[in-house]
Amino acid sequence: MNPAKYIVLIIVTTLIMGTSFPVGKIGMGYAPPFLLMGLRYILAGGLMALALRKRPLPKKWQAWGKIILIGLFQSAGVMGCAYYSMNWISSGESAILTFMNPLIVIIFSALLYGMTYRLSQWIGVIIGFAGILLTFGWHMSFSPGTWIGFGGAISFAVSTLLIKRWGSGYDTFVLTAYQMLAGGIALLLLSVWTEQPHFTVTTVSILSLIYLTLICSILQFSLWFYLLQHSDPAQTSSYLFLAPFFGVLSSWILLNEQVEWYVGAGGALIGAGIYLVNRSSASTKKA
Numbered sequence: 142m143n144p145a146k147y148i149v150l151i152i153v154t155t156l157i158m159g160t161s162f163p164v165g166k167i168g169m170g171y172a173p174p175f176l177l178m179g180l181r182y183i184l185a186g187g188l189m190a191l192a193l194r195k196r197p198l199p200k201k202w203q204a205w206g207k208i209i210l211i212g213l214f215q216s217a218g219v220m221g222c223a224y225y226s227m228n229w230i231s232s233g234e235s236a237i238l239t240f241m242n243p244l245i246v247i248i249f250s251a252l253l254y255g256m257t258y259r260l261s262q263w264i265g266v267i268i269g270f271a272g273i274l275l276t277f278g279w280h281m282s283f284s285p286g287t288w289i290g291f292g293g294a295i296s297f298a299v300s301t302l303l304i305k306r307w308g309s310g311y312d313t314f315v316l317t318a319y320q321m322l323a324g325g326i327a328l329l330l331l332s333v334w335t336e337q338p339h340f341t342v343t344t345v346s347i348l349s350l351i352y353l354t355l356i357c358s359i360l361q362f363s364l365w366f367y368l369l370q371h372s373d374p375a376q377t378s379s380y381l382f383l384a385p386f387f388g389v390l391s392s393w394i395l396l397n398e399q400v401e402w403y404v405g406a407g408g409a410l411i412g413a414g415i416y417l418v419n420r421s422s423a424s425t426k427k428a
Contacts, residue, residue: 142371151380154364160368160388161357162232163347163395165224171346172225173341175332180340180350182216182325190317196312202348207307208316209323215300215362216324221331222293232392237273238386243378243418244270244299250374262418266343268383269414275407298378301353304366305374313370317362379418382411 168177199205219239226235244266250256309315332338340346368377384409 145371147368149375149420150364150368152383154361154368155380155383155388157357157361157364158381158384159389160391161353161361162236162385162388162394163392164357166354166392166396169224170348171341171343171349171416172337173332174227175221175328175336176340177350177353178216178220178224178330179325179328182321182328183351184325184327184350184354186318186320186322186360188354189314190322191313191316193312196315198315199311204310205319207303208319211300211303212309212318212323213322213424214303214354216298216321217331218296218397219275219293219300220303220322220324221328222289222296225294225366226286226290226415229284230290232276232388235286235293236388238287238382239293239297240273240385241259241270241291241294242297242301242355246301246374246378249298249302265417266379267414268417269379269411272407272410272412273385274369274381275403275410301369301374301378304369306364308370313366314363317359317366321358322361343366375419379415382414386411 165174165177171177174316187355199208223235223239226238247256247258247263251258304316
């Protein structure tokens, strides 16, 4: 992939990921989290499936099983854990935990796929994570929400590696659509089981749901899956350190949340971490 194109797509994707936190927080004022996320993914997946109805679909049940598994990890697992964890911890802490994904991806890649990374890349991941902690003021706590949020990060890492392993065998948009449908159905079932489902219809709630559906789901997943299929998953995942940083900035714009000096310092560390991780390419061990 052209380097300039890669950087532009990464920035756009992580910016969208960041804005999903304040927009989701706004939407949660009108609907419980599992219901809101379920509606988001059902609508997004349904619209994409309708638009793609003339494209060839997988014919074997094993192929559909892989799509469902990706959806359970990527859509239901990541966002379900992230938003449910906010019952105990703040949205900032949830974002910090969710975007530990790059470190977990590198660990899983090394253990499962024999990938080796230079010391500078490991240091880059640690520096980038330190930047996230600093961006959010270094406030962390341990509670049930902490472990649930960490579960979301593991789910994110697993889905990243599954997409890299299986994604090339699918049409990117077909995979995006049907994994969102699978995740959305799972989240709606969770909502019925654990929540009192309700959705208050207002202009703000409808606009929030539309943004989460069209921009944060259809566009974001399409870009993310495309990037994972055409790059090293660990290197691409390292840019996820930008997402919570963008989340803070968009929260400042949309929610008037105060931005402290350490946000800029954290952003500088994030940039340094990304540089170190991407300075040299990962190499694969011989069996």
